[in-house]
Amino acid sequence: MAFFNENYRKLKAGYLFPEIARRVNAFCEANPKRAERLIRCGIGDVTEPLPSAVIAALHRAVDEQANRALFRGYGPEQGYPFLRAAIAEIDYRARGIDVADDEIFVSDGSKCDCGNILDILGHQNYVGVPDPVYPVYVDTNVMAGHTGAASSSGAYEGICYLTGNEANGFVPEPPAATAKPLDVAYLCFPNNPTGAVASRERLRAWVDYALANDTLLLFDAAYEAYVREPSLPRSIYEIHGARRCAIEFRSFSKNGGFTGLRCAFIVIPKELTARTGDGGARVPLHGLWARRMSTKFNGVSYIVQRAAEAIYSPEGRAQVSALIALYMENAAILRRGAAEAGLRVFGGENAPYIWVATPAGVGSWEFFDKMLREANVVITPGSGFGAAGEGYFRISAFNSRENAIEVARRLSALR
Numbered sequence: 001m002a003f004f005n006e007n008y009r010k011l012k013a014g015y016l017f018p019e020i021a022r023r024v025n026a027f028c029e030a031n032p033k034r035a036e037r038l039i040r041c042g043i044g045d046v047t048e049p050l051p052s053a054v055i056a057a058l059h060r061a062v063d064e065q066a067n068r069a070l071f072r073g074y075g076p077e078q079g080y081p082f083l084r085a086a087i088a089e090i091d092y093r094a095r096g097i098d099v100a101d102d103e104i105f106v107s108d109g110s111k112c113d114c115g116n117i118l119d120i121l122g123h124q125n126y127v128g129v130p131d132p133v134y135p136v137y138v139d140t141n142v143m144a145g146h147t148g149a150a151s152s153s154g155a156y157e158g159i160c161y162l163t164g165n166e167a168n169g170f171v172p173e174p175p176a177a178t179a180k181p182l183d184v185a186y187l188c189f190p191n192n193p194t195g196a197v198a199s200r201e202r203l204r205a206w207v208d209y210a211l212a213n214d215t216l217l218l219f220d221a222a223y224e225a226y227v228r229e230p231s232l233p234r235s236i237y238e239i240h241g242a243r244r245c246a247i248e249f250r251s252f253s254k255n256g257g258f259t260g261l262r263c264a265f266i267v268i269p270k271e272l273t274a275r276t277g278d279g280g281a282r283v284p285l286h287g288l289w290a291r292r293m294s295t296k297f298n299g300v301s302y303i304v305q306r307a308a309e310a311i312y313s314p315e316g317r318a319q320v321s322a323l324i325a326l327y328m329e330n331a332a333i334l335r336r337g338a339a340e341a342g343l344r345v346f347g348g349e350n351a352p353y354i355w356v357a358t359p360a361g362v363g364s365w366e367f368f369d370k371m372l373r374e375a376n377v378v379i380t381p382g383s384g385f386g387a388a389g390e391g392y393f394r395i396s397a398f399n400s401r402e403n404a405i406e407v408a409r410r411l412s413a414l415r
C-alpha cells in the first residue's frame with residue numbers, strides 16, 4: 001500500500017493565482033466586450049524579450065552542441081566554473097563582498113532552491129516567515145511537515161509570522177529577546193509583494209539577532225537588481241557577520257528576464273554551520289548542500305548557463321540596466337496613478353511592485369473585484385500573500401509602457 005504525504009492536505013485550497021484566474025475568466029465570459037480591454041497587472045512575470053546578448057550566447061552554445069569536439073554532456077552539478085566565477089566576481093567581489101567561486105551553487109530557479117533548502121535542515125526548527133510575503137516559504141514548510149493545520153485566518157500553527165505593516169515600513173523586526181528564538185528566518189528584500197527594502201541598519205538588526213540566537217537567515221534577493229538607492233544593501237553579505245548566519249538566494253528571472261529560460265543560484269559561505277539535533281556538533285551547510293545537489297540534481301543545461309554568463313558581459317549588463325529602467329519607469333507611472341486616486345502608495349521605488357492600501361473598510365478581494373469590473377485591470381489582492389496583506393493590493397510594473405500608462409489613467413479615474 002502506498003501512503004501519501006498528508007501534509008499536502010493542510011495546504012489551503014484556494015491558492016492565490018488559480019482564484020484570480022477563476023474570477024477573471026468568469027468576468028470575461030460574462031462581459032466579452034469589456035474583456036477586450038482587460039489589462040493584467042497580476043502575476044509577477046516579466047514581459048520584455050530576453051536581452052540580445054543572451055540570445056547571441058544561446059545561439060553560440062547551441063552550435064557548440066552540434067560539434068563533436070565542443071559538445072557537452074553532463075556538467076558539474078554545482079554549475080560550470082565560468083558561470084560561478086562570473087557571479088562571484090561581478091555580483092560580489094567587485095562590490096567588496098567576500099564570496100568565493102565555489103560558494104556559488106547554480107540551479108534552475110529560486111523557487112526550487114527555496115523549497116529544496118529544507119532538505120538539509122532539521123524538522124524541529126522553529127521557523128519565522130514574513131507576512132505578507134512570497135507564498136513559497138510557507139507552503140514548502142507545510143509540505144515538509146513543519147506546521148500544524150491552518151486557522152480560519154490562514155495562519156499555520158507552528159510558524160512564527162513576522163508582520164510587516166505601515167508602522168515598520170513593511171520591514172519586520174526580529175522577535176523580542178523574551179520571545180522563543182527562531183532557528184530559521186526567511187527574509188525577502190526588495191520584498192515581493194510590498195516593494196519594501198531593508199536599510200543597512202534594519203538588516204544589521206537581523207544579523208545581530210541571528211548571531212545572538214544561532215538563527216539561520218534565508219535571504220531572498222530575487223529583486224536585488226531593482227535597488228536604486230546606493231545606500232541600500234543589495235546583498236545580506238554587505239552586513240558584517242552575515243557569512244556566519246545567512247544563505248542568499250538570487251535569480252536571473254527578474255533581472256535578465258529568465259522566467260522562462262530558468263537559471264538562479266544560492267550562496268552558502270563555507271563558515272556557515274548548523275547544529276546536530278542533540279545540540280552538540282556543528283556541521284557546515286556547504287558540504288550538505290553540495291551532497292544534496294550531486295545526489296538529486298544533474299545541473300542546469302550548458303546552453304542556459306552560457307546565457308546566464310552573458311548577463312555579466314558589458315553588453316549584457318547595459319541591456320539588463322535598460323530593462324530595469326523600463327520597468328521602474330512603469331512603476332513610477334503606476335505610483336502616480338494610484339496616488340491620484342487618493343490611495344496610500346508604498347514600494348515601487350526600489351522594486352517592480354507597487355503596494356497600495358485599499359480605501360478604509362474595503363477588503364483586498366472586494367477591491368480586486370472593483371478593479372476588475374470598473375477599471376478592467378487585474379491586480380493581486382494583498383491577502384493572498386498572508387493575513388497581514390489584508391487591506392492592500394499589489395500592482396506589478398512588469399508590463400508594456402502603453403499598458404502602464406493606461407492602468408495609471410484608469411486608476412486615477414476610479415471613483
Ligand SMILES: *Cc1c(COP(=O)(O)O)cnc(C)c1O
Nearest residue numbers: 109110111134192222251253264
Ligand atoms: C520571482 C521570484 C523568485 C524567482 O523565482 P525563479 O524560480 O528563479 O523564477 C524568487 N523569489 C521571489 C520572492 C520572487 O518573486
